[in-house]
Amino acid sequence: MYTLISKNEEVDMLFLNNLSVYERSNMARDPTTASEVLVVLATDEELEVRYYLALNPATPIEVLIELAxxxxxxxxGVASSNPALPADMLIAxxxxxxxxxxxxxxxxxxxPTKALAMLGCDVDKHVRRGVASNPNTPPTVLDTLARDTEEEVRAGVACNPMIPPSLLARILSLARHDEVRILAAVAxxxxxxSDELASLVSDDRPLIRMAAASNxxxxxxxxxxxxxxxxxxxRKALIYNPMLPTQVLLKLASDKDECVRRAVTEILSLPVELLL
Structure with missing residues (x-):
């Protein structure tokens, strides 16, 4: 019933209020729900309804701004993650x-870079970690965050896909042996x-080799x-590397461990019985 009503341009407030929380939540997360209905649901008293509304890719921008x-x-937090939010709202x-x-x-x-620069100085390490891993963060801000006192923040810089190679090399050279998160991010x-990657492939810690396997x-x-x-x-992490050659994948198909073989069947979309 909610699907039919959601496509009606005239929203019956009384009817919406009589729907259960479950029904209103389904309407809130359904991308085919009429925008007029989504606007009304933005004022719903139930947190669950507004939460699903914030997740809906079809939610009107004015509603997202309100939910943010x-x-x-x-x-x-969910509404603030939407890339459709206007720059001035993100700055605010x-x-x-x-x-x-x-x-x-x-x-x-x-x-915007203006907001990223400001958030890069935030007192909370989780905020700075977010800036550190954001591919749009300016190199000057990344350079500052690479010297952050928190290992988690420096690891964020190390995994940033747009990090300047010279900065990545510096982070690796300064990383201590016990800073596994940073070394895994670099890997x-x-x-x-490739020469630096080869040295991390030979690291004695599985977590770092797992990270290298995904490169x-x-x-x-x-x-x-x-x-x-x-x-x-x-070995299982290697299976999910999209650049893995077929011959290596087929080798892993006969791996001694069942969880590795099952992972191969998922990639190849094969019945698990074929590889057991």
Missing amino acids: SDDDDEIS LARHKNVVTRATVARNCST SNHSLP LRLPVELMAELASDEDKYV
Whole structure:
């Protein structure tokens, strides 16, 4: 019933109020719901309804702006992640008292550089981490965040796909042996030179080798090496690398571990019985 009503341009407020929370939530998240209905649902008292409305890609921009200022932290955060938000709204949200909202804006690829520069100085490390990993963050801001006292923030810079190679090299050279998150982030970055990547493939910690296995620019010979890694999770991570050659994937299809073989069946869309 809600589907039919959602396509009616004349919204019956009384009828909407008589619907259950479940029905209104379904309307709120349905991209085919009429925009007039979505506008009305923005004032719904139930948090669940407004939450799904914030997730709906068809929600009108004026409703998103309203939801981005919602009193509920989670709703505000979800709405703030929408790339359709206008620049002036994102700049305003960068000053929001709610740290979840600021962190979401910091990760939003549509956030203006002015706001990113401001958020890069935020007192909360999660906000700075969001700026550090945002591909639109200016190099000057990344350079500052690369010297952040928090390992999590520096790891964010290390995984940024737009990081200047010289800065990535500097982060790697300064990283301590126990800063595994930073080293793993560096290993996953496609800007890393092949010789540096090779050294991380040989690292004695599985988490770092797993990150290297996901690197899109991992040379074929290193993929073959990781396909025989002693750790099953490293071998499994390699399977999800879209650049993995067919011959290496077929080798993993006969892996000694069942979870690795099952992962191959998912990639190849084959019945699991064929590889067991």
